[in-house]
Amino acid sequence: MATKILMPALSPTMEEGTLAKWMVKEGDTVASGDIMAEIETDKATMEFEAVDEGVIGKILIEEGTEGVKVNTPIAVLLEEGEDASAAEDAASSAQDDRADEDSGDSEADSSDGDDSAEVSTKPAAQAAGDMPEIPMENIPEGTKFKKQTVREAIRDAMAEEMRRTEEVFLMGEEVGEYQGAYKISQGLLEEFGARRVIDTPITEHGFTGIAVGAAFAGLRPIVEFMTFNFAMQAIDQIINSAAKTLYMSGGQMGAPMVFRGPNGAAARVGAQHSQDYAAWYAQIPGLKVVMPYTAADYKGLMKSAIRDPNPVIFLENEILYGQSFDVPEMDDFTVPIGKAKIAREGDDVTIVSFGIGMKYALEAADALAEEGINAEVLDLRSLRPMDTDAIIKSVKKTNRCVTVEEGFPVASIGNYISSVLMQQAFDYLDAPVINCTGKDVPMPYAANLEKLALITTPEVIEAVKSVTYR
Amino acid sequence: MAAAKKSSKSNVSAEELMSHYREMLMIRRFEEKAGQLYGMGLIGGFCHLYIGQEAVVVGLEYAAKEGDQRVTSYRDHGHMLACGMDPKGVMAELTGREGGYSKGKGGSMHMFSAEKRFYGGHGIVGAQVPIGAGLAFANKYRGTDDVSFAYFGDGAANQGQVYETFNMASLWKLPCIFVIENNQYAMGTSLQRGSSTPELYTRGEAFGIPGEAVDGMDVLAVKEAGERALAHCRAGEGPYILEMKTYRYRGHSMSDPAKYRTREEVQKIKSEKDPIDHVRDLLVTGKHATEDELKAIDKEVKKIVSEAADFATESPEPALDELYTDIYA
Structure with a gap:
């Protein structure tokens, strides 16, 4: 039975890589442990070893190909005695797999029993995709x-x-x-x-x-x-x-x-x-x-x-x-410590975040805009000193605030922001401040539980709807 | 104190002996005064006295040159006086006054002098050891021939970070002298009860760091050992360990009743091994100084300490707005 060899995940956060070099060619016999290819991740170039023995029936991805997604079939391995037609069959089904990938199905194809050993589970955070970009301030005109x-x-x-x-x-x-x-x-x-x-x-x-x-x-x-x-x-x-x-x-x-x-x-x-x-x-x-x-x-x-x-x-x-x-592209580009930045302007609610939390904040703001809620998103960037003036200024405009961070909920950054707002902008608040945080648990390993433990975009959307009484 | 090296006592000038006598006496009288002020409630918190250990810092400072650095634990008053810091500023820090080295914000355990290259004064047992190696790292990075002294006690000698530091100091050949002031007790725990191997000078062997045990009650032996260690470091040979066998006469801190040892034990050391009596004997028997000359030194030292105490009690408390200064540079 021909086996598809899949693009391996070589680090916890790897989503794709470059198939830098094939160390075997079609027709070569490989044994477990033989180096088949060199794969370049964004961190390192790694050797990829064979797990099973067999004959390389067909190479599906040429060397030098960039952006090969994890779990894409890259070659077909034949068992002893199988002929090339088995490779062709496997290859054509591999094309189907790739089509599945392209159609946005991020789950690895595990329907084919023989493949299961080589299927690497995709990391939960991989669903990330591209990070939303935000505008910059204080850049001289004409800067490239x-x-x-x-x-x-x-x-x-x-x-x-x-x-x-x-x-x-x-x-x-x-x-x-x-x-x-x-x-x-x-x-x-x-x-x-x-x-x-x-x-x-x-x-x-x-x-x-x-x-x-x-x-x-x-x-x-x-x-x-x-x-x-x-x-x-x-x-x-x-x-x-x-x-x-x-x-x-x-x-x-x-x-x-x-x-x-x-x-x-x-x-x-x-x-x-x-x-x-x-x-x-x-x-x-x-x-x-x-x-x-x-x-x-x-x-x-x-x-x-x-x-x-x-x-x-x-x-x-x-x-x-x-x-x-x-x-x-400037000779000496610096950003001052202690200054927050408005990543997106809005009038209905202020979402305050920093670091990776900004991804959830911005995704939520996009989704909310479609429902007619215009969120202002503030990127704190610095936590000490914290630009609380910028938070207060924004909340005086929107009268509502949701904080987003990945950390634990007890004594969080959001808790501090809530207390600052309560003491310095109490009369401007039309709703209690909600802190979106990671869950109050040690991070679990299981993919589904990890996803549950982390802050998510739907949770931010939910919080915003709650403070805007939608 | 069996293995500790004795000094050769050859070619020691009268001036040198007089200097040792004066410096050690200064520390002793200063510490006695600090104990007194503590009893009067003028010094608060923890106060760890150096009485009995004076020969260690005085001998090593005599061997050091301008530019060398030092860092130590919370038992730091002696180190500051020996490296030339002003007794007034030190005492005023003990009383928490504006005139103190840290404007009253550091206290007994946390004092510094950029000018005298004294890098503290650290309240966390063992934390000063990697910092001392870091000072040596800076010396090597800049290509100077300065050496740093990292002082720590027999208690700190069991801290994990000490061994992390030994490894890197030896690996990178840092010009650092690790001075283990073995005063026999880590607070109330005797060396035998807390250390699997009591020969602390051998603790660097696994890292290829030479070490020697020194009679830390003999200032001349200390100075000679310091000179050997400094020569080793300045030659680029890497770190060196000096285990100073010494003894503290007072409790661990002012609040320690020292029930873990007998009065007889302390008395025996005081009468047989006192570092100041030892130098005084050398001065008198060698006819280097008359009783009158020694009395004049005693008087001068007492006056300096008394003035320091006056300064420390008269200096005002820090202004209230000092609460919020020096948090960020």
Whole structure:
């Protein structure tokens, strides 16, 4: 029985990849473990091994093809004794599968029993699709824009600042020779050398403390956490040493540095790797906290964070890393820390969000517009200092507010915004503020439960309808 | 204190001995005064006195040069005085006054001096160790020949981050001297009750860091060990561990009744090993100083400490708007 070989998912958030190179040709016999192809994801080039033995009957996707969706049949494997006609049959059914994909069916085809072993379950967050774009402010007229991924924007920001001053260096796990666990630091080792792009052992507590000491001495470290989940090992150094020293020293010395890395849920990585720390760090005086959404804001805020004389927590998002947005082509594009941005204007309700939450906020606003509800969407971008003036100003116009974030509901960013509005804009509120958050549970692994635990666009729509009494 | 190295005591000048005597006495009298002010309610919170351990910082500071850095735990008054910080500013910080090094906002455990390259004063056990290595990292990054001293106690020597730091300091050959001030008690837990291997100077062996045990009650032995460690670091050979066998006479903090050890034990160390008596003996038996000269030093030190206490009680409390300053640069 001929078996279809499917494009594999090679990372938790991979949606598509490039079939860089075939290592086998039609007619070759392969055994389990043989390398069949090289597949390039947005993070790395990976070797793809055969699982079953057999003969390559037909190659369906030519090498060099970009944007091959996960689970697309890429070749047909024949069992011993089968002839080419079996390959043709399998190939034609593979074409049908691809048509299914194109028709928008995002579920993997598991109806064919023989294929089930090779079907990778799609990550829940993959349904994301393209991220909605939002307008930019304060860009000189005539500025050109280029499409850039969030990943490239962060890298460019770091590289520009490292070119600007020797005092800036990058430190973390796999930032150098590996080119970054999420490929954020790609190319930096080659340009700046091992003195300034420093691979550390897997010891967050220790290397964070070393970076804090270097910052006390006046250097400008950028500490990459492979994810912010691991920063909990180092949180004493971040809070007790980095955030408090300026105060405790009466202004004599502090920690001018950036702590950065992916934060929040990725996809199907379970409870210990899926947590949003926005509210945790936003609570600490002495820290600045930013959590951008667009690539332009990632770039501009990263440059501001590196120049800031205070410790800055820079919360990134793995799902956004591969998303493209317009980024202005300017010599020195920065975005000020502490300034929110109106991502979409409206009169009926204010939706306040930040980071990946903006995706749900903007999708909800689109859907609501079709029903005649014009939502104003505010992208906070910075959580400390928080631009509460911008929130209040918008709510004075709309009289209603819904907050959207991925983090846990208790003592959330939304809770704080609600209290600010209650104290400073009470007379302007026509409805209670609703906080849309992640559910009050550790992140489950099962795809359906994970989907349930995360904030969704329909929940935001529901909340808006509730505060607008629709 | 069996394995600890003794000093060779050769070629030590009268000036040097006098300097050690004066510096150690300054710390002792300062700490006695701090204890007194604590009893009067003028110093609050936690207050950890350095009495008994004076030879450690005085010997190492004598070996250090301008540009070297130091960072330590909450038992930090001695380190600040030994690196040349003004006793008035230190005492006024203890009393929480405007004239303190941190304008009264840090307190006994959290004091700093950018000018004297003293990087605190840390209240979290062990946290200063990677920070000390980070200072050394900056020295290496900038290509200077400065060395950082990271002081910590026998209790902190069991902290995980200490070993993460040993690994990276050795891997990257950071010019850092890890000074373990083994005063025998981690608060109330004796070394034997808290450490699987009591020879703390060997704790770097797994990381290829040389270490030696030093008689931390002998300022000359401390200074000589410091010189060896500094030479090692300045030669680019990476970090070095000095385990200073020392003893604290007072409780862990002012509120510690120290029931975990006998009066006899403390008395025996005081009468047989006191670091200040030791130098005084050397000065007198070597005929380097007369009793009158030593009394003059005693008097001068007492005066400085007394002025520091006056300053610390007269300096006003910080202005109320200081509450909201120095949070962001």
